[in-house]
Amino acid sequence: MKRLFPWIALIVFASVPIWLNDPYLLNAFITTGIFIIAAMSLNLLLGYTGQLSLGHVAFFGIGAYTSALVSLGFDVELIGGYRVVHEPWPVWLGFIIGVLFTGLCGYVVGKLSFRVRGAYFVIVTISFAEVVRLVALNWVELTQGPLALTSIPPMTLGLPGLGYFDFYSKQSNYYLVLGVIVISYVIIKRLVHSRVGRAMVALKENESLAVSVGIDVTRYLVLAAVVSAGIAGAAGSLYAHYLKIIDPDVFLFLYTVTMVIMVITGGKGTLAGPIVGGLIFGFIPVVARSFAAPEIQWILYGLFMILIVFVLPQGIVPAIEKWFGVNDEPKVAPTTEAKIQDAR
């Protein structure tokens, strides 16, 4: 059952654009999906290595700006009169460069900030996000500052011999986001169910003990930061090419908080947690909007969050797993008994 569940969910979500014709709801699905990707990336750091990055939106925004700028082109003058002119590149290339560049940022931030832990790490990441926001706001020549980057082209995919496919319609964007969610899910799943994931859980649980069995802590923290940042960058890129306009508000602290809420309520350290949490908190504003005034909507949002945290402190997914007695432990080799006989 547990093995089938992701496939069932995938089929259900793949069918949504077929029966859902309301563009407003489809739009809600797409933006929620983008935030789910970002929440999944945050979960890799927060849920598996135990490090709370409150500057996670920085990677999201950097991905958005990088991808947009690569596909729009830019012309900036650096210090000393040195000009950098970039002609527009295909959008899919912008996406890839966006992911790689945010991954690189994750590497640098990880290398610098994992010298500290706990509250200090949180502060370093918040500062990082704020610095990046100020750069986006003030480097007007590159980012247009508060005027925003506009006319960002939609995602295109080059198919050899078949020409280009534009992700212009809502339906196509929906499948694009779903595709990236699936890829991110598979990457994170393979990572956390491997030796790498065990190393991450070990250093979350007990760092000295992890070190004493030979785990290079910094290496795995930085690796988690790189993968996490790259996936957040992918989400940012999708965001930029879907909305076609971005301004320095993509770096708002509120977005990081939204991601944290999605991860915590869904269940940190579980694969499905950010997806469940993301769906709930992505759709509360949509559902509440149909019957409540704007002030009431946010009160409902807050109340619902408090309720979940109080009733299910571990998050929704772990609670459901416990309820149904699903065991996530990898199976012991089937030859256990025989091996015990052979053991020295």
Add this chain to the structure above:
Amino acid sequence: MDAQPTQKQPALSIEHIAVHFGGLVAISDMNFVVNEGEVVSLIGPNGAGKTTAFNVITGFLRPTKGEVRYRGTSLSNLKPHQVTSLGLVRTFQRTSVFQSVSVFENVMIGLHRRGRSHLWDTLLALPREKESESELRTRAVEILALVGIERRSRELAGSLAYGDQRLLGVALALAADPSMLLLDEPVSGMNATETARFMQLLDKLRGLGVTILLVEHDMPMVMGVSDRIVVLNYGRIIAEGPPAAIQGNPEVIRAYLGQGAKRRARD
């Protein structure tokens, strides 16, 4: 466990180690050697510097002076995980297991160093990932059986009985493939049956050629398993030798063992 059975070759040598915390001298000029295949115990009153010595040997703490060598390699500038990769593995006094994962997963974590798969194998689910993982699982089963807690393998480590947790701590260390084990008070808090079981395990490990350095307060156990004993008091080595000599040493009796030990030694 890939230890060569070359007896009387020095494995670990502690040379002129001193540790100062500000004005406090935790260890002053410590010198001793542990030979390949030996079981050596480090004893002394609380605060004598035993755990500090462990922390220095395994790279958790930089000594103020002196050098530690393992099989000829200086450990001076190595990080703890690098010390482990030389085959020198420790256990901890209190937090000895990963509480919230299963016993089996604990050992799988411990087997980290033995994994052969690279990041790409993992991400692309290449055959090498599967091979490596199934090797690790086989090895984990073997280690649990060696330590004798294979029946507990699916339980959460945090829910184990105290004695079993300590055994799991040793299983974790064994998973890291040690040629030398440093055990920090492994039987503290264990009852007599558990201690006896632990001594049997030590015998098995000795049979496998693992060199052992032990810090322990349980004197009957120390006297029973050790080839040699090093006695510390106020950061200084006050005696060194086989158990019988230590039991009769007047300075050790005054500082640590007490008069009762002298009577027992005579009997």
